Amino acid sequence: MMAADLQAALANADVIHDRETLERAIAKMAVSIRDAYADGPVPVFLTVMHGGLPFAGRLAIELGECGLDCEFDYLHATRYRGETAGGELVWKHRPATSLQGRRVLLVDDIVDEGQTLLAVRDWCREQGASEVRIAALAVKSHDRCVEGICADFAGVEVPDRYVFGYGMDYHEQGRNLPAIYALR
Template identity: 75%
Template sequence: MTSHDLAAALADAELIFDRGTLEREIARMAGKIRNDYAGSVPVYLTIMHGGLPFAAQLAMEIGVRGLDLEFDYLHATRYRGATSGGELVWKHRPATPLRGRRVLLADDIVDEGHTLHAIREWCMQQGAVEVRIAALAVKAHDRCVEGLCADYVGVEVPDRYVFGYGMDFHEQGRNLPAIYALKD
């Protein structure tokens, strides 16, 4: 594969998790989140763009369990279409005041965690009393930023290029209803 053709990537990829499996894992996560946030209304921050499909599904599952959320979003990226990260660029900061609030970040994946670490630190600087992370997927490796881990995890994916269900293949395929990994 020499281009960024999504069809070619899919032909050269392995299905890691299908839609049904992901939906079951999201429902499981929602139960834990509902229990942990009982009696409060957390600020639910979707991390754009990758977190959108997962965050929407998770929010609905949390709602089914009777927990209300205050919605907002943020867009911060280190990738900007590339496959490796650079300096953090803020495209949109949440408008909801975070001072004294419990915050739940919803994102598609924890890879090494540099972006999520910076976002979590920013939320704390804004006065959040607690910041937790819900991630659909975490990569199986030992290269995470020290002290960063997701509090709620759907699935563990291999340490390969993964895409689908919010994760992109060169800005394509975020809306695929499954997670794929390119073959080694």
């Protein structure tokens, strides 16, 4: 995929949430997460790669600002592998941190239909996690989400369109854009 494709996508997209809006939403989420984890042991902050990386980095700093310490690890499980439709779940990296008896915060870019997050959440529970919560920067507005999956902490809502930026990709491009865009 050539960079020109991303430029064409940007020319045919609307800015749904700008950087300032996203950073305010993340700061607000951090306060809610801090409050939820105020009593008890430090949570395991699990970033879902690749999409969750930009959001997770910003959220981690905001949590530190709020006074919540976390133990960090990551996982890489994907159903997309550069495609626009998901297939079978492929694990590229599992966390090295033991989840046995731990409170886990899964941190991802978006809750769309939730099939990947469902599989990852169930895996965390199989590993003995005492609690698994989901923090997602964006939640797509539709009624196709897998039953039982929702963001415990959500930043913004996005329309039921192809969205990219701030972790979400356009054919493996544009994850580092400082806003969320939606194709027209």
